[in-house]
Structure formats: C-alpha cells, structure tokens
Amino acid sequence: MDEVDQSVGATSATPVLQVSGLHRTYGAVRAVDDVSFALAAGGSLGIVGESGSGKTTTARIIVGLEQADTGRVSVNGRERTGRGRGRAHRLARAREVQLVFQDPYLSLDPRTPVGAVLREALRLHFPGADHTSRVAELLDQVGLGERSADALPRQLSGGQRQRVAIARALAVEPAVLVLDEAVAALDVSVQAQILNLLADIREQTGVGYLFITHDLGVVRCVTEQVIVMRQGRIVESGPTARVLADPQHPYTRLLLESVPRPGWDPRAIAAARRALRQA
Amino acid sequence: MSTAALPRRRVLARIRTSRAPLNLLCLAFVALVVALAVLAPWLVPHDPNAVDLGNALGGPSADHLLGVDASGRDTLSRLITGARTSLLGPLGVVVFSTLAGVAVGVVSAWRGGWLDSVLSRGTELIFAFPGMLLAILVVSLYGEGLTAPVLALAVAYLPYVSRLTRSLVLAERERPYVAAYQVQGHSAWQICLRHVVPAIAPVVLAQSTINFGYALIDLAGLSFLGLGVPALTPDWGRMVFDGESAIQSGYPLSAILPCAAIVLTVVAFNVVGERWADQVARRDR
Structure with a gap:
C-alpha cells in the first residue's frame, strides 16, 4: 500500500486533471478510498483493476455522474467537485471532461440518427453556427463516412457505434476524455482499430485521456502512466512500461x-x- | 421498446392476432364514427330533438330509417348527433389525463425524493377513490354539463397514466444514453422532452387509447344514470336511459342501437389504438 509512486503527479507538464483524496462509500463498502492522481496535459493515464476495484466509480465522480464524499477534482486548476446549477456552469463542466461509455449499444439513444446526435451536442455548446461542416469533420475524424449521418445506431456495428460515441464526446471539445472500458464490448480486431483511432485523435487534438480498463494490453498500447486500483485504493502507479515490466x-x-x-x-x-x- | 407490458385484455389480444382485416374494419368504423360526429349537423335527416308523438315507438320506415323513440324523436338523428358528445367527452378525459399524468409521472420519477413521495401518495389516494363516484360527486356539486364529469374522470384516470409513466421513466433514465446526455451538459428538461418522453410515448399512448374506451363507458354510464349530459342533449348513454321505457313496451330498437354503438366504438378504438401504438414502437425513425 505504501508503494504509491508520487511521480505520477509530478510529471514535468502541468496537469490538466488533478484528483486528490477522493473518497466514496456505499454503506460499508469503500468504493473509492483516498485516490489521488494527476493527468498531464495531452497525456494518457490508465487506471487498471478488476471488477469492483472502484475504477468506474472514480470515473463517474470525475465526470460528475456521482458525488465524492470527500476529495477534489480539478481541471486546468478549476475545481469541479462542487455541484453547480445554471446553464453556463453546466456547459463549462461538460467542456472540461467528456466520457465514452463501455457499451456503445446502450450509450446512444436508439431513436436518434448519428448526425442528429452530433448536431445536438454542437447546438448546445456552439449555438448560432452552421454545424454541417463540423458534423462531416467529426465523422471523418472518427473514420465514419458522411453517409452514416443518417443511420440509426441499430444500423451500425459495435465499432461504428463506439466511433459515434467518441465523435459525440469530441464535439464538445473537452480538455479530458474519460474512456470507461471503451473497447471492452468490442471484438479484438475492432478494439485495435479504435485504439489506433484514439491514438491519432490525441495526436491531432491534444486531448488528455483517462483510460479505465481491466485489460493490460490496452494499457500497454495507449497509456504513458498507469495506476493500479484494488478495493478502492491505489496500490501501484508509475510509467506504464516500468509498471508492466517490473511490477512492485x-x-x-x-x-x-x-x-x-x-x-x-x-x-x-x-x-x-x-x-x-x-x- | 420498453419492457413494461400493458394491461391487455385477453379477448382483445386474441382478436388482434387475426389482424389485417379486423384492423381495417375497426379503422373504417372509427373513421365513420368520427366523420359522423364532425359532420352531424349536415347529415341528420331530422332535428334530433323534434318530437313527433304521433309516431312514438314507430319501427323503421322510409322516413325514420331506424325508428322513433318513446318521445317520438328520430333514432338515427339522435345516434349521429350523439356521437359528438359521446366522443368529445372521452377525448377530453384522455387528453387531460395523458398530459397531466405524463407530467406528474416524469416529474416524480426524475426528481425522486420527497416530491416523488408526495405525488405518488397523492395519485394513490385518487386511485383508492372510484372514478364514477368522484364524477357523481362533482356533478352533484356543479350541476349538469359535460365539463365537470370530464374533468372529474380525467382526474380519476390520471393515476393510470402517471404510474405507468413513472415506472417507464424510472427504467429509461437508468439507461446509459441518459447519463451520456447529462455528461454532455444537456439539462434534465431537454433530456426528458427530447429523448425520454418520445421513448415512452408509444406505451403511454396505448394506455391512453385503452383509457378512451373505459372513459366512454364511464361517461355513458353517467348519462345513463341521468347525470352529466343535460337531458335534451343527444348522447348514447342518455339514449339507453331514455330507451328503457321503449324496451318495456316491446320496442327495444331505440335502446339497443346506442348500446351497440357504444360497444362497437370502444372495441374499435382499442383495436386501432393498440395496433397504432405497436407500429409506432416498431417504426424505424
């Protein structure tokens, strides 16, 4: 427990996402227990652990779907933990962190076509502009043809749906993208495509990634830093290559x-x- | 489609399986009744309230196609004109109970907490109170007229819609796509109106069409008791009540025809409504 490597928080670049002292309990269960880490701007951090290790709860606290009992989450130095009301506050929070869900079969409204999904997000965050070209650009960025704009989620494959979900998250132009088991529901060859796509997008946009996964192969592929969670606590952290090569x-x-x-x-x-x- | 199943009557379900011709037949009947109701003033052969006592209890003839009732009024004209009140009443009940019920159900499911408790206990309280009694109470307080019983029945039917809506919204809001819209920064209001309500609409509308039939029967029952609709207004329930004496005199036509109109209309609306809701639920949009 005391082998937590503080170097994760102390990388040279200024952290875009800083999490410190998160706690969350459900009854007697400590789902998240004193979790702290930092994500460098444009960096990629993996959180690994098995089911029930608290990694998804951590992700949900960071995006704001759950509230932490104690602890702070800040993006670009601005604290995010407080629950604020009002449209401007809500939109500002959304532009800080976006989430790609595990199951692309459930995270899209089955009644909304792909183009409308993206337009909704764009209209909310960038009102008053013509979004036609931006929708095409986003579809192109995630490797979908313009024709798919008219498709309903059910007409797409799992990999294509996850591309739509990624495009929807990118439409908001977030500082941090949290990917909660984002490739776990896809088959292996599609996983590789999506991981390559994500690597390309990070290169192009400079968005920071927080990869929540149980799959060490994914961590090896796309993260620079990794933290290992067990029963809500961080048991090990450090550069991905070192942790995987020489686990402590x-x-x-x-x-x-x-x-x-x-x-x-x-x-x-x-x-x-x-x-x-x-x- | 949602997992919640509608309370369906077995008989109707069995009829529905042999669907195409029956559905068309019912659709045609609904269209006919609605057209008759809308065009009634231009269609009726006689003034529905014109009394021709010399002809009272007369059978079908060239002048009176469906005979004459005990007060000497033309049955066909009263049937056609009666379609107006008989359809307008249930329509009001369904529109009001659906709008209010969906609003109550969505709010209580989405907000939860004390508001959910207040609204749910409140609607359960209405549930415990028979709709007919409520309507009779309101009519006795406010006198006759269609508005009072319609509002009373709308309140009585509200819990059916709100409970269904609440359970559907509770299931729907747990879906990850709702969380995805929340993360995107959409307000709860936008998510409800744009995504949750359209998702649950087919099921709620199917419940409302079934309510239409029940409300028609309830309102006809009220009229039969001589409540609600004013005495001279042609109305199917009222016609059954007026026809009692005709049955005793051995001329049942003026009472049986409105009975048949009520039953056929209720069945037709149910079949058409359920079929339509099924199509909405299955449609690619």
Whole structure:
C-alpha cells in the first residue's frame, strides 16, 4: 500500500486533471478510498483493476455522474467537485471532461440518427453556427463516412457505434476524455482499430485521456502512466512500461499473470489470489 | 421498446392476432364514427330533438330509417348527433389525463425524493377513490354539463397514466444514453422532452387509447344514470336511459342501437389504438 509512486503527479507538464483524496462509500463498502492522481496535459493515464476495484466509480465522480464524499477534482486548476446549477456552469463542466461509455449499444439513444446526435451536442455548446461542416469533420475524424449521418445506431456495428460515441464526446471539445472500458464490448480486431483511432485523435487534438480498463494490453498500447486500483485504493502507479515490466505490488503481478497465454495456470493464479486476500 | 407490458385484455389480444382485416374494419368504423360526429349537423335527416308523438315507438320506415323513440324523436338523428358528445367527452378525459399524468409521472420519477413521495401518495389516494363516484360527486356539486364529469374522470384516470409513466421513466433514465446526455451538459428538461418522453410515448399512448374506451363507458354510464349530459342533449348513454321505457313496451330498437354503438366504438378504438401504438414502437425513425 505504501508503494504509491508520487511521480505520477509530478510529471514535468502541468496537469490538466488533478484528483486528490477522493473518497466514496456505499454503506460499508469503500468504493473509492483516498485516490489521488494527476493527468498531464495531452497525456494518457490508465487506471487498471478488476471488477469492483472502484475504477468506474472514480470515473463517474470525475465526470460528475456521482458525488465524492470527500476529495477534489480539478481541471486546468478549476475545481469541479462542487455541484453547480445554471446553464453556463453546466456547459463549462461538460467542456472540461467528456466520457465514452463501455457499451456503445446502450450509450446512444436508439431513436436518434448519428448526425442528429452530433448536431445536438454542437447546438448546445456552439449555438448560432452552421454545424454541417463540423458534423462531416467529426465523422471523418472518427473514420465514419458522411453517409452514416443518417443511420440509426441499430444500423451500425459495435465499432461504428463506439466511433459515434467518441465523435459525440469530441464535439464538445473537452480538455479530458474519460474512456470507461471503451473497447471492452468490442471484438479484438475492432478494439485495435479504435485504439489506433484514439491514438491519432490525441495526436491531432491534444486531448488528455483517462483510460479505465481491466485489460493490460490496452494499457500497454495507449497509456504513458498507469495506476493500479484494488478495493478502492491505489496500490501501484508509475510509467506504464516500468509498471508492466517490473511490477512492485503482488496484486499487479497477479493481474499480469491472470492474462491467458501459453503455459498459463489458472489454479496457481487462484491460489495467489487467495494468498493476497489473506495478506 | 420498453419492457413494461400493458394491461391487455385477453379477448382483445386474441382478436388482434387475426389482424389485417379486423384492423381495417375497426379503422373504417372509427373513421365513420368520427366523420359522423364532425359532420352531424349536415347529415341528420331530422332535428334530433323534434318530437313527433304521433309516431312514438314507430319501427323503421322510409322516413325514420331506424325508428322513433318513446318521445317520438328520430333514432338515427339522435345516434349521429350523439356521437359528438359521446366522443368529445372521452377525448377530453384522455387528453387531460395523458398530459397531466405524463407530467406528474416524469416529474416524480426524475426528481425522486420527497416530491416523488408526495405525488405518488397523492395519485394513490385518487386511485383508492372510484372514478364514477368522484364524477357523481362533482356533478352533484356543479350541476349538469359535460365539463365537470370530464374533468372529474380525467382526474380519476390520471393515476393510470402517471404510474405507468413513472415506472417507464424510472427504467429509461437508468439507461446509459441518459447519463451520456447529462455528461454532455444537456439539462434534465431537454433530456426528458427530447429523448425520454418520445421513448415512452408509444406505451403511454396505448394506455391512453385503452383509457378512451373505459372513459366512454364511464361517461355513458353517467348519462345513463341521468347525470352529466343535460337531458335534451343527444348522447348514447342518455339514449339507453331514455330507451328503457321503449324496451318495456316491446320496442327495444331505440335502446339497443346506442348500446351497440357504444360497444362497437370502444372495441374499435382499442383495436386501432393498440395496433397504432405497436407500429409506432416498431417504426424505424
């Protein structure tokens, strides 16, 4: 527990997203327990952990869908934790952080065509402009043809829907994009396409990524920094390459060993898991 | 489509399965009744209130196609003119109860907390009170006229719509797309109006069409009791009441015809309404 590497917060660039001392309990369960980290501007930070480790709750607190019991979230130095009312406040918050959901089959309104989804977001945030060219630009940016603007979500594949969800998030021009298991519901070849797309978009727009995932392969692909969460707490953090190559915490080692591969022994992993729980 | 199922009567469901011809038939009947109601003043062969006592209880003839009632009034003319009040009343009940019920249901589901408790307990209180009794109470307070019983029945039907709406909205707002719109910065009001209400509309409208039938029966029942519709206004329920004496005299036509009109209209509206709601729910939009 005391191996938390403070260097995550202390990268040379100024942090665009700063999270400090987040706590959230549901009854007796500590879903998020003293979570702090920082995301450098234009950087990419992964949060890994298994189901129930508190990573999704952390993401929902950051985007504002849940309230933290204590702790601060600030974007570009402006605090975000306080619940504010009013249209201007709401729109400003939306432009700080956007979220791409896990399941593209559920995160789009089944009755709204793709073009209308994007226009809605643009009309809300940039009223009074003609959005036709911007819609085309966004569709192009996520690798969808202009023809798909008229399509309903049900007429698209899972990967295409996730592209729409990404385009919708980018339409707001956020400083930080939180991707909550954004490729977990897609099959492997589509995962790779979407991850490449996300890497390209970060290069073009300079948006910061917060990747919430259980998949260490995804973390290896697209993040520079990683934090490992277990039972609501950060157990290890640091540059992705170092954490994956030389994990310090037994839980991180366990996660790495849990990835199926040749010579993989699920029984040994189950035993290690039990040992960790008793430790 | 939503997971919530409508309370459907089995008999109607069975009729619906042999659908195409029946649906067309019902649609034609609804169109006919509505057209008759709208064009009544130009269609009626006689003044519906003109009394021709010499002809009282007369059977069908060339002059009076459907006979004459005990007071010597032309049954066909009264049927056609009666379609107006008989459809307008339930329409008012359905429009008011749907609008108010959806508003109450959406607000209580979305806001939750004490407001939900107040609204839900309030509508349950109305539920506990029979709609007919409420209507009779209001009529006895405000005298006859269509407005008072329509408003009373609308209040009585409101809980059916609001409870359905509340449960549908509760299910709908848990969907990730609603959270996605919240993250995008849309106000709760916009999300409700643009996405949640259209999503639940087909189910609510189907409930409302069923309510239309029940309201028609309730209002006809009120008229049959001699409440609500003023005595001289032609109305199907009122005609059944007036026809009682004719049945006793062995001339049932003037009472049976409005009965048949009520039953057929209720069934036709139910079949057409449910079919239409199904289509809305299935439609690619």
